[in-house]
Amino acid sequence: MTLEEFFDNLVGELKGRRIVPGEPSRAVRGIAPEDDAAGWLGPDEVVVTARETLDDGFLDDVVGAGAPAVVWRTKAEPAAETVLMLEERGMGLAILPPGVPLRRVTSLSRERAKSAANGAGDGLLRYSHGAARALLEPSGATSSVEALTERLAGLLGRPVVVEDPVGRLLAEAAPSGVPPGAAPSLHDFLEENGLRASRGSGLDDSRRERRDRYARLPGGFLSVTVERWRVGDRELFWTPVGTGTPAGYLWMDLDGGPLEPQDIVVLYWSVRALEAELGKERVRLETELGVRGDFVDDVISGHHGNMDLLLQRARYLGADLADGAMAVVVDIDDFAGYLGRRRLKEPAIQELKRRLADAVRLQARDLFSNFLLGPRSDNVILFVGPSEGVAPDELPGMALDLAARVQRYVKGLLPDLTVSVGVGRFKGNPSALSDAYSEAEVALEIGHRIQGPSSVSTFEQTGTYKLLFRVLQEEPEELETFYAETLEPVVRYDSRYGTELVHTLTTYLGNDASTARTASELFAHRHTIRYRLDRVRELTRLDVDKSEDRERLTLGIKAMQLLGRSPSKPSSFSDR
Structure with a gap:
């Protein structure tokens, strides 16, 4: 594609404005969004930038790298001095509104669109190379999940959100030119609806679309795993990051239209770039948790x-x-x-x-x-x-x-x-x-x-549970003996005959030995409550009307709970 053809498409399809024609017959082999990383611009690639001014230093750099033209995403009119500098360097200049998605710029030529439709061709391969370089090469000491998310939103021209394996929304970004507050952000939408890919149950099946599980290039030689969700009138999807147990999830809004071949290529490389960044975060967290775990061990052991x-x-x-x-x-x-x-x-x-x-x-x-x-x-x-x-x-x-x-x-x-x-x-x-x-x-x-x-x-x-628990830890046979001397006969009786003597006794003692309150709580007659308590006295030889016996029965209940010896077959059968 020549520079003249590129500018014609830019003006005709994206409503851009050609300011300086440059060398019309000059070849255009790709699009290069401005980046801080070394080697971001290759020969015959048109530079796309949103910087405030086009200064001498910047223009000298892009001319030296072999760029034929600059696409300036700005609302401002270029100064006469800027136009003169470009003309002197033989470079073309076009103005593009900031709200136009970057992905639209990268899919301008008819040749590129044709090769994308066929699932092959130099155009899509060059685009794949550029997307991989934009997403992978900047990773390093200064990289982060947030910075990568920003680059990804710019390439896709859509809002994106990164979720980690435990449901945290780590980063969000929207393409430049999207006015703030125009609509609920994707991040806010996920929060308001409690949607998480990591939970799986964040959306009921009636609102979840599972039929389209892959986004494929025409011809099928490249695909990305996706799951589409529809909530109300909004459609979105997520794709897992990494193989096996996901390192995270990437959310994207589909309100901007269906995925194009270029989007699938970007997703393919973004998953790999995110896996690397989330992997570094995971290693950092594991190291930190290991150090903290060692500290806790030392505190507990006193070492x-x-x-x-x-x-x-x-x-x-x-x-x-x-x-x-x-x-x-x-x-x-x-x-x-x-x-x-x-x-x-x-x-x-x-x-x-x-x-x-x-x-x-x-x-x-x-x-x-x-x-x-x-x-x-x-x-x-x-x-x-x-x-x-x-x-x-x-x-x-x-x-x-x-x-x-x-x-x-x-x-x-x-x-x-x-x-x-x-x-x-x-x-x-x-x-x-x-x-x-x-x-x-x-x-x-x-x-x-x-x-x-x-x-x-x-x-x-x-309360007294902790005293009995210490006995259980140090001399368990003592607690077993105490339980056998107090509540074990009642538990054995309940288990055999399906009565509720233990429950009645527990309720009675919890109501400060009030027969009336116990009868009201259990929906039983006071005479029934009295009869059950008499059965407890016959089985244990401990009388609930005596304070010392009540204390032993109370401790017996707690021993039973600590030992896990509640009646095995409680039922609502009448007492026998």
Whole structure:
């Protein structure tokens, strides 16, 4: 294609304006959007730029690289001096409105369109080379997911959003010329509708289009995996980044029209570029989590050297624990059973743990400014310290808020997985951090034994449970003996005859030994409640009307809960 043909198409199809004709017979072999990377411009490539002015230095650089012309995306009129500089250098100049998508510029020639339609040809291959260079070559020390997303939006001429494996929307970008506030951004639309590719359940099947699972070039020699979603009158799609377990997801709006062959080429290279950038972010996160996990292990075991060194390490990791902290433990319920059902391999197991750690970190960051997080086995441990505006006595309530947030987030992220949370007491002395963790672990274990999965328990609320739990840990046979002497006969009776003596006794003791309140809560007559309590006395030789016996029965119930010995076949059959 000659420069004259290129300018004719620019004026005719994109409403551009030719200012300086340049050398009309000069060959145009490609389009090169301006970039900071070295080698971004090749011989006979037209430069596309949105800079404010075309200065001498810039023009000398593009002339030296062999550019035949400049397409200036601007609303301004070029100054006479600028026109003169271009004429002196033998370069062409065209003005193009900033709102025209860059992808329209790169698909101007009829030859290129024809070769794209046929799925082959030098035009599409040159475009593929240019897209790969634009997306891959700038990656390096100064690269980032955000910068790559900006370049991608410019090449596609559409809004794009990058989502990570745990549902965070890491970056968003829109092509230049899109007026802000003209319509809800793609990012805001995803947030408002709770749409996430990583969750899969973000959209019900009635609104999800699964028929078109690949975007292919004509001829089929190149394809990109996509999933189209329609929400209301808006159509969008996402494509996974990476093979196997995705490193993330790329969202794109389809309101600008269907995908063209050039778009598919850009998507093909963008997935590879994003995989590299997200991989670097993942390595950074894994390294950071490893360092944090080592710190937590040292705190728990007490192998941290002197206290000054411990606090120094904490500050290095972003937390000031000099004024003490409280511990929070987030644990996956029945992790072994979950793995058995899912039959996950080791890489997937590690990815699951990373997802949990990242989910906890995201929620903690919204509540606390002074915390340190570290993964350990199948749980995540936080040490939360006071900060400006947050006193120590406020931390327990905030920790419960964190627990609720984490459980909701995990349920949305991994619907068939649940977590329990244990919260310790605040320790004002940093030398007691290991005690803070021990309390949180005790609260977690007691809560799980009593409440089951998805429990949230604080050490303050455990009461006498923690005393019995210590007995269970140190001398389990003692707790077994106590249980056998108190509640075991009642549990055995309920299991055999389908009665509800244990439930009645628990309700009665929870209502401060009030027969009337117990009868009201259980929708039973007071005489029925009295009869059941008499059966308990016959089985245990402990009388609920005596304070000492009531105390033993109360502890017997707690021992039963800690040992997991509730009646095996509770039913609504009448008492016998």
